[in-house]
Amino acid sequence: MGRAAPFTLIRPDCSGIDLGSEYHYVSVPSDRSDPDVAKFGCYTADLIAMGNWLLSLGIRDVAMEATGVYWIPVYEALASRGLRVTLVDARSAKALPGRKSDVQDCQWIRDLHMYGMLNSCVVPEAKILVLRSYWRQRDRLVRQRSEQSQLMHKALEQMNIQLHKALSDVTGVSGMAIIRAILAGERDPKVLSALLVHRARLKKDLVEKALEGRWADHHLFALEEAVSTYDFLGSRLQMCDRRLDEAMSELGGGTPGSRRPPNASKNAPNFDLKARVRDLLGTDPTVIDGIEASTAAVLVCELGTDLSKFKTKKHLSSYLGLAPQNKITGGNIKSSKTKKVKHRAANALRLAAQSLHSSASAMGAFYRRLCARIGPAKATTACARKIAEAYYELVVNGVVFQDIGEQAYNERFREQRIRSLNKQAHKYGLRLVEEPTMAT
Numbered sequence: 001m002g003r004a005a006p007f008t009l010i011r012p013d014c015s016g017i018d019l020g021s022e023y024h025y026v027s028v029p030s031d032r033s034d035p036d037v038a039k040f041g042c043y044t045a046d047l048i049a050m051g052n053w054l055l056s057l058g059i060r061d062v063a064m065e066a067t068g069v070y071w072i073p074v075y076e077a078l079a080s081r082g083l084r085v086t087l088v089d090a091r092s093a094k095a096l097p098g099r100k101s102d103v104q105d106c107q108w109i110r111d112l113h114m115y116g117m118l119n120s121c122v123v124p125e126a127k128i129l130v131l132r133s134y135w136r137q138r139d140r141l142v143r144q145r146s147e148q149s150q151l152m153h154k155a156l157e158q159m160n161i162q163l164h165k166a167l168s169d170v171t172g173v174s175g176m177a178i179i180r181a182i183l184a185g186e187r188d189p190k191v192l193s194a195l196l197v198h199r200a201r202l203k204k205d206l207v208e209k210a211l212e213g214r215w216a217d218h219h220l221f222a223l224e225e226a227v228s229t230y231d232f233l234g235s236r237l238q239m240c241d242r243r244l245d246e247a248m249s250e251l252g253g254g255t256p257g258s259r260r261p262p263n264a265s266k267n268a269p270n271f272d273l274k275a276r277v278r279d280l281l282g283t284d285p286t287v288i289d290g291i292e293a294s295t296a297a298v299l300v301c302e303l304g305t306d307l308s309k310f311k312t313k314k315h316l317s318s319y320l321g322l323a324p325q326n327k328i329t330g331g332n333i334k335s336s337k338t339k340k341v342k343h344r345a346a347n348a349l350r351l352a353a354q355s356l357h358s359s360a361s362a363m364g365a366f367y368r369r370l371c372a373r374i375g376p377a378k379a380t381t382a383c384a385r386k387i388a389e390a391y392y393e394l395v396v397n398g399v400v401f402q403d404i405g406e407q408a409y410n411e412r413f414r415e416q417r418i419r420s421l422n423k424q425a426h427k428y429g430l431r432l433v434e435e436p437t438m439a440t
Contacts, residue, residue, distance in 0.1 A: 007115050015054055016110025017064040018102050019071055026050060027106035029114075032057040037103050042070075047077040055081060063113035065090045066121050075123070086113065087121040122319065124304030127251055132301040134244040136344075141237045142267050148230040152179065155223035160213035166206045169266075171230070174200040178211070183224050187215060238270060245271040252279030265294075273297055280305055281395055288390045288401045289363040290352035290383075298348040299391060313392035320346040322385040338381060346384070353383035362409035363387070369413070 018025040023039055024046075030036045040050045054062065062078055063086045064071055071087060079085045088109070112118045124132065149171050153164045163178060164170045170179070177195040186192055189211035193204045200207075242256075249256040258272040274293040277300055278284045285296040303316075310316040317323040321341025327334045356364040357371075363383065370379035393399040404412075418432075425432050 009114060010116045011061045011114045013058055013060040014110055014114045015059045015062045016106045016108070016113060017062060017074065018106035018109065019064055019067045019074060020102065021070060023102075024050065024074060025102045025106040026054070027103075027110045028054070028057055028059060029110075032059070037106060042073075044073075044077075047074060050074075051078055051081040051083070054078070054083060060084060061086065061113065063088055063109050063118060065109065086118065087123055088113070088118040089121060122303060122309060124302075125306070128301065128304045130247055131244070131251070134240060134247060135297060135301040138237065138240045138244060138269070141233055141240060145230055145233045145237065148226045148233065151226035152223060152230070155219050155226060159216055159219045162210035162213075163207065166203055166210040167200060171266075172200075173197055176227075178207075179223065179227060183220065183227065241270040244269060245276070248276040248280065252276055254279045268294065283394055283398070283400075285391055285394060288387060288394065289359060289361045289403055290356050290387050291391065292352070292355075295348050295352045299345050302343065302345040302348075305395075307392055307396050310392065313389040313396075316392050317385045317388045320349065320384075320388060322346060322349065322381055322388055349384040349388050350380050352387055353380045356383060360406045362404045362406060365406040365409045365413075 012029070014029070016027045018027075020042075022042060024042065025037060025039055027037045038050075038053060040046045061084045064074060066087050066089060075085050075087060109118070123129075152170055156163055156170070161182075163175060167175050169175060174196045177197070178192050181192055181195060189208040192211050193207045196204055196207060245256045245258070248254070254276060256271070258275060260268060260270050261272060261274070264273075274284070274286060274296075277286075277293060277296045280300055281296075285291050285299070286293060291299075307316065310319065314323060318325075319341075320343055321339050323338065324336040325339045326336050353367060354376075356367045358364065359367075363386065366386065367379055367383040370382055373379075374382075390401045394401060422432055
């Protein structure tokens with residue numbers, strides 16, 4: 001039924017590389033070199049020699065496994081020489097049992113890629129890789145700051161200073177002002193509570209009660225260390241935001257230095273991230289329910305701005321592990337579990353789906369209905385798939401997402417259920433009769 005013949009040679013000028021921390025093993029067709037496997041070091045001169053050797057043999061396609069970060073310098077060195085480099089998932093290139101060695105691995109990768117049996121990973125263009133590096137570094141800094149916040153809670157708890165229970169956020173303006181005053185030597189709860197600002201002043205009595213505890217030097221030292229590290233990471237986060245703003249502005253054609261919206265979250269970048277993403281994509285993905293500016297930034301940095309590399313929206317959802325992987329035997333579906341995929345874009349989409357649990361949108365109603373029927377985990381994956389497909393349609397085809405609302409969605413679902421029940425009743429020679437609404 002239109003299926004291509006198996007084991008058709010489609011890449012005769014192909015090479016396979018087994019990457020390592022110290023050496024890389026490169027395999028070429030046996031008619032190009034004797035021996036057909038060469039060993040190269042990891043230094044820049046070695047990578048240049050590898051590229052020269054491949055080009056001298058007429059190699060045009062190169063396949064390698066995505067192994068840690070070892071692939072990055074090799075990928076960049078060979079791609080810069082004009083070679084078509086394909087990065088593949090290590091699971092799809094796994095050798096058969098009993099064939100595990102560096103030499104056999106590179107030969108196996110080459111053989112599979114020559115016959116088109118490997119699926120390539122998505123590697124964005126070089127300019128997007130710069131954004132991805134900044135964004136991932138920013139994410140690490142945010143998580144490290146969160147760890148220091150937890151250490152502050154721990155030190156306060158051990159002194160029975162219950163400030164983190166009186167205030168919703170100890171690292172806010174009021175909380176940090178009180179903590180810095182404590183580290184400066186102030187111990188009077190009334191003096192400390194006078195540092196509260198804005199709505200936190202309404203909790204003055206509770207804060208005074210929470211600030212009565214045991215002041216121990218070793219716990220104060222731990223608190224001081226956590227605050228100092230928290231401040232240092234904050235300064236590095238600001239530097240990272242400036243670099244990220246400049247890089248996104250350069251690609252999107254904007255001007256760096258924009259102000260962060262007043263309603264942005266505490267961990268949001270110090271610039272207008274939504275405007276930067278809109279400039280990069282030429283459209284606003286935040287119109288899609290569940291997608292915020294930070295979610296859109298993850299999608300751009302991890303997938304790039306050109307999604308045409310995915311043939312359809314279903315290819316995108318399958319790549320991210322959000323689509324069922326049906327296993328059919330004897331005409332019956334034996335399993336439809338999604339494949340296990342570790343991808344930052346997929347994680348961001350799942351978080352976006354979970355944020356819709358109380359949304360009054362059609363997507364929120366869809367998520368809640370599936371939660372009740374198949375559970376939160378599967379509902380999250382299904383809703384993340386809908387968001388991914390809406391994002392693809394917006395970016396690739398320019399189809400703007402339209403939210404019909406919760407009420408319209410529920411009414412549409414009710415009509416679908418009635419049609420389905422009518423078909424089942426007709427199948428058994430029955431007829432549905434709608435019960436008249438009883439007057440109240």
